[in-house]
Amino acid sequence: xxxxxxxxxxxLLPFSWLYGAGVRFRNFLFDHHILKQEKFPVPIICVGxxxxxxxxxxxxxxxxxxxxxxxxxxxxxxxxxxxxTKGFLMVEEDSKAAExxxxxxxxxxxxxxxxxxxxxxxxxxxxxxxxxxxxxxxDVILLDDGFQH
Numbered sequence: 001x002x003x004x005x006x007x008x009x010x011x012l013l014p015f016s017w018l019y020g021a022g023v024r025f026r027n028f029l030f031d032h033h034i035l036k037q038e039k040f041p042v043p044i045i046c047v048g049x050x051x052x053x054x055x056x057x058x059x060x061x062x063x064x065x066x067x068x069x070x071x072x073x074x075x076x077x078x079x080x081x082x083x084x085t086k087g088f089l090m091v092e093e094d095s096k097a098a099e100x101x102x103x104x105x106x107x108x109x110x111x112x113x114x115x116x117x118x119x120x121x122x123x124x125x126x127x128x129x130x131x132x133x134x135x136x137x138x139d140v141i142l143l144d145d146g147f148q149h
Contacts, residue, residue: 040126046143058103061144065111068140073115075138077125078104080118088125091116103144 003009029035047060061076068074080089080101091100091108100108100118108116115138119125122143129138 038123040130040141042130042138042140044126044141044143048144057144058107061107061142062110064142065107065114069111069114072139073137074140074142075115075117075129076104076107076142076144077122077129078107078116078118078144079120079122080104083118086120088117088119088121088128091118107144 026035030037045064047064048057065074065076078101081103083101084098085100089095089100091104093109093112095105095108097105104116104118107114115129115136117125117129119128126141129141
């Protein structure tokens, strides 16, 4: 990929300063406990980056399922990108992609014994997963696309 022309880079520079200031302010809010972090009693592995689509996040989630599921009860939490529904939903093998998103459905069909849920509100979803019956409660939770807001 070629480097963008100097004029474009210069015109975008002020926006990068604004973005950097916003990130520093957000970090300040967390550092001074104005925004709260929440800790959960199970490990949570976040897979993702700030790039949307095509970077191998879902295949990496599948790799982790294969590596972990022989020893741990694994749950996958996704936002359910492009789904038409809202709120917390358990993904079933017969779910529709429009209801839960295509990638969570793909994961569920490939790994039917893995608990897969979708919810835009990750904290709420993790709490619901942990409040589920002891047989369903996961030992580890994988966040698919965990760095997208």
